[in-house]
Amino acid sequence: MLKHRVMPTLLFKEVGLVKGVAFDSWRRVGAAMQTVKVYNMRQVDELVFLDIGATPNGTAPDFHQIDELADECFMPMTVGGGVRTIDDMRSLLSVGADKVAINSAAVENPALISQGAEQFGSQCITVSIDVKRSEAGSPEVVTHCGRHVTGKDPVAWAREVEQRGGGEILLGSVDRDGTMSGYDIEMTRAVTDAVGIPVIASGGAGSYQDMADAIEQGGADAVAAASIFHFTEMTPKAAKRYMAERGLPVRQ
DSSP states (O other): OOOBEEEEEEEEETTEEEEEETTEEEEEEEOHHHHHHHHHTTTOSOEEEEETTHHHHTOOOOHHHHHHHHHHOOSOEEEESSOOSHHHHHHHHHTTOSEEEESHHHHHOTHHHHHHHHHHOGGGEEEEEEEEEOTTSOEEEEETTTTEEOOOOHHHHHHHHHHTTOOEEEEEETTTTTTOSOOOHHHHHHHHHHOSSOEEEESOOOSHHHHHHHHHTTOOSEEEESHHHHHSSOOHHHHHHHHHHTTOOBOO
């Protein structure tokens, strides 16, 4: 059985790290390099670094920045934001990213998933799926940092991602993002039941119990979180200890 991972998420915009609520109302929460160095000391399994301004602003990934962060990051790092082409993937992997996360570009050009998997291996390709519920409660895939509603069903899209060679799915709830009210367990369960690749639950973690619920009830293989680590005294190490005490296999 694969061990469950706890993955802090760093959201970068313009000059520093930010955190918001429902992909909006961003506030500064620190510097990227300093935060990476702190997580080096906190037994973090993996780090997710997303440049949330790149795609909406039409800019490419900051390869120089990722190069500098990777030199100091002693844990696997998934990098996303502004990735549009195979060359973008290649450049990120060459400067130290362990995995590349694609979202908007994958929806616009699904063949990019297959091309990336063929050239670099599925293990390097993480497809981020952001989901927002309509007024009627139906989940829909959104892109461009939640600005574009695609009309895609997240379960059907997750199946296609797997079929095209995606190695794992970073499944985010826009509605729960930054609320610390718990993950969208129903949506997580629907996706994990539909695919055989790892699913990382994201959006809404407010307690260690929320993380355990995402795994036990939602079927997630891993949990990603930001606000809980930025704004409380809770830590990834303590989260893993809590889950281990519940009998969940976690990385040590």
